[in-house]
Amino acid sequence: MRVALVDYDSGNLHSAEKAFQLMGREIGAEVQVTSDPDIAARADRIVLPGDGAFPACRTALGEVDGMAEALREAVLDRGVPFMGICVGMQMLATTGHEYRPTAGLDWIGGEVQAIAAPGLKVPHMGWNDLVIDNPHPVLDGISTGDHAYFVHSWQFCVADPAHLLAHVDYGGPVTAVVGRDNIIGTQFHPEKSQDIGLRLIANFLRWKP
Template sequence: MTTVIVDYNSGNLRSAEKSFQRMADELEVGKIVVSDDPEMVRRADRVVLPGVGAFADCRRELGAIDGLFGAIEEKVKSGAPFMGICVGMQMMATQGLEHGQHAGFDWIKGDVVKLAPTDQGLKIPHMGWNALEIQTAHPVFDGIETGQHVYFVHSYHLQPERGADLIASVDYGQPITAAVARDNIIGTQFHPEKSQSTGLRLIGNFLRWNP
C-alpha cells in the first residue's frame, strides 16, 4: 500500500512524512511517498493533503501544478481514503473567506471563517494545545476520547453546514472545528504529526481505514 503526501510548496513536510512513515512501519501498512506528481497520486492507495499559510495561497499553489488537483479529485471520487490537514482540510470547504472569497473543493459544504473568540484575551492565531470534544464517532478517531489534547496553529476554521460532518471540536472562546468527515474523506484543523501520541494514533487509524 502506498500513501502519498501531496507536496505543492505548502510548507515543510518533513514532520508529517516522519510521523506517517513511523506509523506505516509500526503497523506494516506500506510506504509513505511525498510527491507532486499527478501520476503518483493516481497510483496511490490513499492521499494526504497538508497545508500551511493562507487559504488563497495554498489553493493557488495547488492549482499551479498541472493536473495535480484533478488527480486528487479522481482519487476521492474513486473512494480512496483522503485526509486534509490544517489548510488542506480548509480547502475541502465550499469557500474560504480569508482576504476575500476563494473557492474551495466544495467536498464539505461550509465556509472557512476567521476565529472570533468571545474572550478578548485569547490571541489570534490560535497556537497551542487544546482538548478535543468528540462530536461524532468515526473510525479514524477510534481510541481517541474527549479530553485528549492536540496541537493547533491557525486563524481560520471551517464551519460545516451539516452537523453530521462535524467529528470533533475544541473550545477557544468559541466552538472551533477540529475535524470534519464525510464518506471517504476526513480533515483535521489540528496537526496530527505534532500532536504526540494522540496524533500518531489518528495517523495509524487513517492508514488502516477502509471506508
C-alpha cells in the same frame, strides 16, 4: 500500501512524512512526498497538508499541473481514503474567506471563517482539548479531553452538522475534525500532536471506508 503526501510548496512536509512513515511501518506502507499527479492518483491513501493562507494554498495546488483533477478522480470517483491537514482540511470547504472569497474544493460543504474568540489571542496556537461530536473510525481510541496541537486563525464551519466530527472550545466552538464518506480532515497537526496524533494517523492508514 502506497501513501501519497501531496507537495505543492505549502510548507515543510518533513515532520508529516516522518510521522506517516513511523505509523505505516507496521503495515508495510510506502510513504512518498510527491508533486506528481500520476503518483497521487495511484496511491492507496492521499494526504493533503497545508500551511499558510487559504488563497495562496488553493492557488498553489491549482498550479501543480493535473493534481486537482487527479485528486478529484481518485477521491471522489474511486473512493480513495483522503486526509486534509490544517489548510489542507480547510480547502475541502466550499469557500474560504481569508483576505478574499476563494473557491475551495467543495468536497464538504461549508465556509472557512475567521475565529471569533473575544478576549483570547488569535491565532489559536498550542494544545487544546478535543470534544468528540460524532464517532468515526479514524477517531477510535481518541476521547473527549485528549489534547491536540493547533496553529490557525481561521476555521471550517461545516454546512451539515453530521460532518463535524470534533471541536475544541476557544471562546466558543472551533472545528477540529471534519469528515464524510472516504474523506477526513483535521485542523490540528497530527504529526505534532504526540500520541493522539500518531493514533489518528495509524487509524487513517487502517481505515476502510
